[in-house]
Amino acid sequence: MTADLGGLRTLVRRAPHVLSLWRGSGRVVQSARRTDGTPATDLVLEVLDGLGDWRSVDQVARVLDTPRPAVEVLLTGLLALDLIEISASAPATDDQSRHAPALAVRAGEDAWRVWSPVARLFHLATRDVTFAGAARPGPATADTAAAVTPAPVASAPSPTLPDPGGAEVALPAPVLPGTLREALRLRRTHRQFAPGGVPLQDLATLLGVTFGVQAWARIRDHAPLPLKTSPSGGARHSLEAYVWARQVDDLAPGLYHYRPDRHVLSRLDGRHGPDAVTAWLPSQDGYQNAPVIVAMASVLARVSWRYRSARAYRVILIEAGHLAQTFCLCAAALDLAPFCTAALADSVIEQGLGLDGHAQPVCYxxxxxxxxxxxxxxxxxRDAPSVETTLLGEALSRE
Ligand SMILES: Cc1cc2nc3c(=O)[nH]c(=O)nc-3n(C[C@H](O)[C@H](O)[C@H](O)COP(=O)(O)O)c2cc1C
Incomplete structure (x- = not known):
């Protein structure tokens, strides 16, 4: 799109989320919505500094003591780089402070405006990853997703964590009743729970089916790769499950780590859940009595060892979604009431579980x-919603 300053009465101002960063030996200014910028010259910085509020092109020319045509060229360049934005229409009077002009907003901009710069930078930096020509890394796996740098096989992080040393609870083998169709039909998010604990058998099924290793894939001389019911980029399976058992029949309340390779719970000695669930899930009504809460935390090194592109972080979040869906479907199959929430107090949970939130952040x-x-x-x-089943929904109900 060719940048166009518009008519004589167009107003300009600095775009939100303009960043200044060092590239190589030089400093550039760059919009959070782009991956390119312009050298941060004194002139560019002076113009951007002065454009905190709407200004006419003539005002900018006066401040810079520069002929208007030259200023237009400069502003057109800044506009092309999304470093400034222009008003959709000129204000009715010259008094811009009383008559703020409408902004020419591009389609889809609103979301990025409120999420930027962080979300936008991450999104842009992880778009359009080049797959072709990526060197194969050490371990052989089934996919080629994301740019990779070879890493020595010997240094591959283990797919399982070291034993935390606490008492272990052997879990019964999973028993999953019902059909996929039924589970899909029944799954809903619940924020209130009937009194009573979750049977240990059901917890074992939830954990075993969702997080447990179903098989090991052995490829040539590489370390075995865990396979689970959910997919995982490069079979890295970085997400570990930490269980806050609040009311589980035949299980002492407390914090546990689920060992996905051995299907046992390891008690996290000396660590306790907070007094109230809201410490982990602030601003959330309804989970206060949840008998089982499972926090997923990613061992980043398992993924970063193989995938050197920041896109891999997206992959981890996507995988958390896969696991959550499996968990919720299992719960529905077991006639339990599941929930999933992103409204979590990351650092409180990490501290409570004794995790280094930089190496193993909680995500879901x-x-x-x-x-x-x-x-x-x-x-x-709140009142129960009236739920009207669609034809598609009815199809799931049919035998
Ligand atoms: C990624 C994600 C985050 C969510 N975060 C919350 C949350 O913070 N609090 C909450 O009560 N529900 C949360 N939910 C549940 C949704 O509100 C729920 O799925 C939605 O209302 C649709 O209802 P259903 O799951 O019964 O189909 C989340 C769901 C997803 C997929």
Whole structure:
């Protein structure tokens, strides 16, 4: 798109989320919506400094003591790089402070405006990863996703964590009743739970089916790769499950780490869940009585060892979604009431679990309890919604 300053009365101002960063030996200014910028010359910085509010091109020319045509060239260049933005129309009067002009907003801009610069930088930096020609890394796997740098096989991080040393609880083998169709039809998010604990058998099924290693793939002389019910980029399976068992029949309440290779719970000695669930899930109503809460935390090194592109971080978050869906479907199959939430107090959870949040950040929380009887009512303090099943929904109900 060719940048166009518009008419004589166009107003300009600095775009939000303009960054200054060092590239090589020089400093550049760059919009958070782009991957390119311009050298941060004194002139560019002076113009951007002075454009905190709407200004006419003539005002800019006066301040810079520079002929208007030259200023137009400069501003057109800054506009092309999204470093400034222009008003959609000129204000009715010259008094810009009282008549703020409408902004020419591009389609889809609103979301990025509120999420930027962080989300936009991450999104841009992880778009359009080049797959072709990426060197194969040490371990052989089934996919070629994301740019990679070879890494010595010997240094591959283990797919399992070291034993935390606490008492172990052997879990019964998973027993998953019902059909996929039924589970898909029944799955809903619940934020209230009937009194009573979750049977240990059900917890074992939830953990074993969702997080447990179903098989090991052995390829040539490489370290075995875990395979689970959910896919994982490069079979890295970086997400570990930490269980806050609050009310599980035949299981002492407390914090546990699920060992996906051996299907046991390791008690996290000396660590306790907080007094209230809201310490982990702030601003969330309804989970106070959740009998089971599971926090997923990614061992980043497992992924970064193989994938050197920042896109790999996207992959981890996507994988958390896969696992959460499997967890929720299993819970539905077990006639439990599942939930998933992104509204979590990351650092509080990491501290509580004794995790180094930089090496193993928490990214998602799921949980389950016993369902309340009656029609689905996602919020205890609100009326039950009227739910109208579509033709597609009815198809799932048919035998
Ligand atoms: C990534 C993600 C984050 C979510 N975060 C929250 C949350 O913070 N709090 C909450 O009560 N529900 C949360 N939910 C649940 C949604 O609100 C719920 O899925 C939605 O209302 C649709 O209802 P259903 O799951 O019963 O189909 C989240 C769901 C997803 C997929």
């Amino acid at each position: 929380v799921v949980g389950a309890g016993r369902p309340m009887g009656g029609p689905w009512r996602p919020h205890a303090d």
